[in-house]
Amino acid sequence: MKLPELKIGSLTARIPLIQGGMSIRVSTSSLAVPVAECGGIGTIGGSAIPVDELQEDIRRAKSQTSGIIAVNIMYAMREFYELVMGSIEAGVDMIITGAGFSRDIFKIGHKFNVPIVSIVSSPSFAKLAEKLGAAAIVVEAAEAGGHLGTQTKLRDLFPSVRKVISKVPLIAAGGITNGFEMAELMDKYGADGIQIASRFVLSKECSVSQKFKEVFLGAEKDDIVLVSSPVGLPGRAIKTPFVEKMIRGEDVSAKECKYQCLKKCSYKYCINDRLMMSHGGNVEDGLVFSGANTFKMKEILSVREIFNRFVQEAESVYREKK
């Protein structure tokens, strides 16, 4: 059976699939545009990059597709409001936000008619987001990559949120690797769509270095671990030599703070530098965020191929919401 569309505010995605935002410069317009062209929601990672760079990338994306372009901005960012306002000014279609909770963002979304999508990891924050005016809610579970707000797995967490949310679309995120799981979450668990990120790192269009993608391709189950992040949340990453150093308790701290990117930083290490190192190919010293199920994915595909597979697999088993 055909998958349903995903309606968020006045926007309609033909395929109920959001490409999760990935900072720093992991999901740029080069990934978000083909996702939007395939009928999903393409998300530019908007955290910890200069506002003018983000604006330029949003404008580039908007000039290349008439599909939906979102931006993901973490509340933990010192420049959260500047990044939000800059994205709106550049014409972004949707703002997706997590890693902390902003109450004011909903008023801004309302004022500028931009749907706000909240990423949450508990029923209580989901309810609060719905009450304050979120246009949709992403339930992000323990299997997700990057910063985590819970240790509860998707199939345990999602039903508790589904129970309390009835007015806005509810999206499942964390560890989804194929269309059969997409159908399972939509059909059996009542999700209105899914958000996936790690699958898109292994796409031809993702702009990270080949070495970054090779770390993804080579990861075994036990190589994907939890690390502490200066943001103050645990993060899920692949065991690179840098992560091994941290596990051994070696001093990995930065000598100076160059970016002032976070509202509150533990200064344990410079996350901005470490993410940029791996982005550029220095995977020995860099941090490589990844979902827990990356070890199941062993191919680099084009975004079009990823969509075709997900849709074919999902539609071969999808029945409908109970």
Ligand SMILES: Cc1cc2nc3c(=O)[nH]c(=O)nc-3n(C[C@H](O)[C@H](O)[C@H](O)COP(=O)(O)O)c2cc1C
């Ligand atoms: C490399 C990487 C970077 C990420 N960066 C962000 C981010 O900046 N903001 C955010 O809200 N989520 C971020 N995430 C989480 C994803 O958007 C997504 O919700 C999650 O990874 C979904 O799980 P999956 O990767 O198993 O599909 C990141 C994930 C990865 C793998």
